[in-house]
Amino acid sequence: MSSSDPERPGVRLLLHPGKEKSLRLRHPWVFAGAIARVEGEAVPGGTADILDVAGRFLARGYYLPGSPLAARVWTWRDEPIGADFFRRRLTAALARRRLAGLASAAAPGAESAGTDCCRLVNAEADGLPGVTVDAYGPYLVLQLSTRGAAAVLPLLVPVLAEVFQPRGIYGRTDAESAAREGLTPVDGVLWGEAPPEPLSIREHGLTFAVSLAGGQKTGFFLDQRDNRRQFAQALAGLAATLGRPPVLLNAFAYTGGFAVHAAAVCPGIEIVNLDSSPEALALAERNLALNPEAAAQARLETVTGDAFVLLRRFRDANRSFDAIILDPPKFAHARAQIVGACRGYKDINLLACKLLRPGGLLATFSCSGLVSRELFQKVVFDAALDAGREARILARLTAAPDHPVLLSFPEGDYLKGLLLTVE
Numbered sequence: 001m002s003s004s005d006p007e008r009p010g011v012r013l014l015l016h017p018g019k020e021k022s023l024r025l026r027h028p029w030v031f032a033g034a035i036a037r038v039e040g041e042a043v044p045g046g047t048a049d050i051l052d053v054a055g056r057f058l059a060r061g062y063y064l065p066g067s068p069l070a071a072r073v074w075t076w077r078d079e080p081i082g083a084d085f086f087r088r089r090l091t092a093a094l095a096r097r098r099l100a101g102l103a104s105a106a107a108p109g110a111e112s113a114g115t116d117c118c119r120l121v122n123a124e125a126d127g128l129p130g131v132t133v134d135a136y137g138p139y140l141v142l143q144l145s146t147r148g149a150a151a152v153l154p155l156l157v158p159v160l161a162e163v164f165q166p167r168g169i170y171g172r173t174d175a176e177s178a179a180r181e182g183l184t185p186v187d188g189v190l191w192g193e194a195p196p197e198p199l200s201i202r203e204h205g206l207t208f209a210v211s212l213a214g215g216q217k218t219g220f221f222l223d224q225r226d227n228r229r230q231f232a233q234a235l236a237g238l239a240a241t242l243g244r245p246p247v248l249l250n251a252f253a254y255t256g257g258f259a260v261h262a263a264a265v266c267p268g269i270e271i272v273n274l275d276s277s278p279e280a281l282a283l284a285e286r287n288l289a290l291n292p293e294a295a296a297q298a299r300l301e302t303v304t305g306d307a308f309v310l311l312r313r314f315r316d317a318n319r320s321f322d323a324i325i326l327d328p329p330k331f332a333h334a335r336a337q338i339v340g341a342c343r344g345y346k347d348i349n350l351l352a353c354k355l356l357r358p359g360g361l362l363a364t365f366s367c368s369g370l371v372s373r374e375l376f377q378k379v380v381f382d383a384a385l386d387a388g389r390e391a392r393i394l395a396r397l398t399a400a401p402d403h404p405v406l407l408s409f410p411e412g413d414y415l416k417g418l419l420l421t422v423e
Helices: 083-099 148-153 153-164 175-181 222-241 257-265 279-290 307-316 335-353 372-386
Strands: 009-016 029-031 035-040 047-051 057-061 070-073 117-122 131-136 139-142 169-170 188-192 199-203 207-208 245-252 272-276 299-304 321-326 354-365 391-398 416-423
Touching: 009 057, 047 070, 057 148, 083 117, 083 153, 117 199, 117 222, 131 153, 139 153, 148 153, 153 169, 153 188, 199 222, 207 257, 207 279, 222 257, 222 321, 222 354, 222 391, 222 416, 245 257, 245 335, 257 272, 257 279, 272 279, 272 307, 279 299, 307 335, 321 335, 335 354, 335 372, 354 391, 372 391, 372 416
Parallel strands: 009 047, 139 169, 245 272, 245 321, 272 299, 321 354
Antiparallel strands: 009 035, 029 070, 047 057, 057 070, 117 131, 131 139, 169 188, 199 207, 354 416, 391 416
16 A cells, blocks of 8 residues: 555554644644654655554544654544545635635635635645645635645646636745755646736735736735735824825835735825835836826835845934834744744834834734744834834734634734834
């Protein structure tokens, strides 16, 4: 029996005494130190049964020999991991998106409240560890982050096409995951038509150009969708209080999602888009132009470079802003990096507090799943304190509802944010 056959486990992972507790609590990860012995011929990413010390069945997942995170759970039942399994998982994921009121989940390309893009599969939260699927209009982007997920690609693609009926399915490989897992890159059309490059999508009635082939993640940060609108609404309130258009610094701007939403509700706004990628900033400028009513009176400045350096230059030049967005990339990829990540978050938030005018708005985020909400809030508090500023929380921000979080898997609650007013 081959362990590379996803339907028929050829490997048994027997755990040390007491190490089954997390699995009984439905946590979908098994670390290498929990495994007492491996029975059978192991193939990286192959299906494996996970058993307690007495040989009792706990779960079925895939095994990643040599990795600190040695196994991830597909199912808690003794069932084959085949096409029917993935059909059930995808159908359940679709039902969850319908609860979020997203028509684009039910029919790729459809719009709901001016939005035709959403996350359809959110890895462990949807019972498919290592699998992410995003819908951009009528196209799906499939991203696999582990060898176990990559092993089921031939099974998964036709079922995705059957359940969601897209125009095309495009594969993306995350470079970090590929290096960590030894993945063979899967980039390009996996099924159906190739998407236009760039592709035009809609979000809350606004238009954005998205590069599915070359953009970060799957092309656009769909998790920030509702936060972009909420920040824009707060900024409109600030503009009314000021009696003039606000000045916004959009740090780590990427393709300008926050800036476009802000311009749509604040005529005459002055925007500084700051990012290290000139290609992303060029697309950010294009995205503003794609929304002529928003762009008509907006004044846009584009700054390319390292945000840590440029924020200091702004401080030294005595520049100030009415509102600042900090949406940096992940700082902590492993537990050993948490302390350094917190230093980075404190640094940029301290600088932002010094650059804000009294009564200004700060939207600050962390997408490091290893940094808890409580720790992130403490870091931001320390930054405001050291800057001599008083900050108040207007809202705690998280990922859009098409990014569900499994209660037994808090690591999936990766995106946390604070909307603050800073005196």
